Amino acid sequence: MATFKRIVLASRPKGQVTPDNFRLEEVPVPSLKDGEVLIRNHFLSLDPYMRMRMEDVKSYAAPQALNETMIGGTAGEIVESKNPKFAVGDKVVGMMGWSEMGVSDGTLLRKVDTAHIPLSAYLGSVGMPGMTAWYGLTQIMQPKEGETIVVSAASGAVGSVVGQLAKQRGCRAVGIAGGKEKCAYVVDELGFDACIDYKAGNLEADLAKATPNGIDAIFENVGGEIFDACLARMNAFGRIALCGLIAGYDGEPMAIRNTRAFLTMRLTMRGFIVSEHPELWPQGLKELGTLVATGKLKFRESVAPSLEAAPEAFIGLLKGKNFGKQLVKLV
Template identity: 70%
Template sequence: MAEMNHQILLASRPSGAVQPANFRLVEVPLAPLADGQVRVRNHYLSLDPYMRGRMNDSKSYAAPQPLDAVMIGGTAGEIVESRNPAWTVGTKVVGMAGWQEFATSDGTGMQRVDDSHVPLSAYLGPVGMPGVTAWYGLNRICTPKAGETVVVSAASGAVGSVVGQLAKQKGCRVVGIAGGSAKCSYVVDELGFDACLDYKAGAIDAALRDAAPDGVDGYFDNVGGAILDSVMLAMNAFGRIAVCGAIAGYDGEPLVMRRPTLILQSRLKIEGFIVSEHMGDWPAALGELGGLVAKGTLKYRESVAEGLARAPEAFIGLLKGRNFGKQLVKLI
């Protein structure tokens, strides 16, 4: 009997907040490998906010996730069968195999990784797309200099936590914004930020004035909405804002900019970016990030859901800020 593969498909497009009913778990047999193909047993699935936008059938930087197809997603795993001489059994790989236990590939889009010094799961976090996103937005858009103040929203998350630590290494004052006292304590006590503001406590405008008395020079924005408005009010002239995400509006809530005149008054540079459009920067970023993780000087935290069936619940929790650090699903 053929071995079975479990997959999660996009069953319907969300109307407002994502619901468990938008997904469907299926079981399908694995077909024999053809010449040139390999079979990958996925160990980890990455859950990321960008997936919410792909669930919509609307104009965006990438095509929508098709209905009744395996949900898109980054994976890390191991080759367990090969009919391709370029790929040997036992090789650890990362790729975009999606929400499923096994993947069949000719090797296109897969990358070999070495987990002897960097844990396999980290290649989906600080030494993967989230880490490179942090590295690019900070270095290429925020361009911080020693002595400047950098603010990071979603500071305890997979991207924001890396942004803040890299900015500290550059000699900046770093202020995080996160949801809840536990996350803020982690950001300051474990990651080394100078301050962290709990947006759930309210009064962000006043808290920012206290935490950044000399104003804000660089802002790495993961959320948009009211927090972006508050940070813009604190920006210094010629400040730089890297727009990475807008999770505050991913479920359809309006993102109203209350103070657009500040862009002109403060001569702000605001730039959105998609990290997959800057592949030329990936080798330098991954080299630096991998070295820092291997040495233990770049810290990270993971929230791990056990089993593919829990992926929808974990993804919904991610969109609501329930995760702490990088959200993964452990598949084996």
């Protein structure tokens, strides 16, 4: 009997995620019903939101069930089809999870063209992370030419896209990242105007130097002291797209200390979940796909070599060890 490997959530983390929270299983390849397709996944996307889904708490989506395949975006190829809309050989993007194979009835499954865009990019710049960046920037930050925008986790899959899109709209783009190598990449390769190394210990002074005219909009991925330092530099009527709070995902309490800025600077902050806005995906993906295909939107990937390596790669992602988009190669 043919089998494939998958990783399930074995236990909920208490504090930091550990490899023991996951379990590798080998399961039989299922037979298809009418309307279904069998997909051989080539890449798995690892993303910070998965950490929140591991908790059994009230959130925007149901918690990840124990002893079930871990949730996750995938890109792969159809190897068997009983659905007239999909043919064997079609490249598709879906949510098959931490698994070498998956069955879908076609819901939330998207055919993609790999002639000018690599398959892996559909999990990054031309996928959910890219759309997250596009939505937060265009719909919430609404930057005007000449304004200064700040992006935390600027070398990551989302932040790197935010800054590049802002530059194309005539803004001053300032990134925040951890380490000299990441900051050099953000400026030299991605074209940001400046990048602050928060690990250097001069966050407030470096931020002031990089934003001489203050900050008009923030794309927030981290929270904590980085967010507070940015709030202190905000201009009147500034906008904040709250995308993530990765500094607090392991259960550490996080307070916003500079709350006074919301009143004195009349700030607007909005949290968002990009999957709740499907009506805008065609518009955003068209822009992102064109930019990637023409080389005007650059991206970098960290690729773990196998499904077995996914837990350690995910733990590394939560600690900022990845450089760019974190993927797992499954073929």
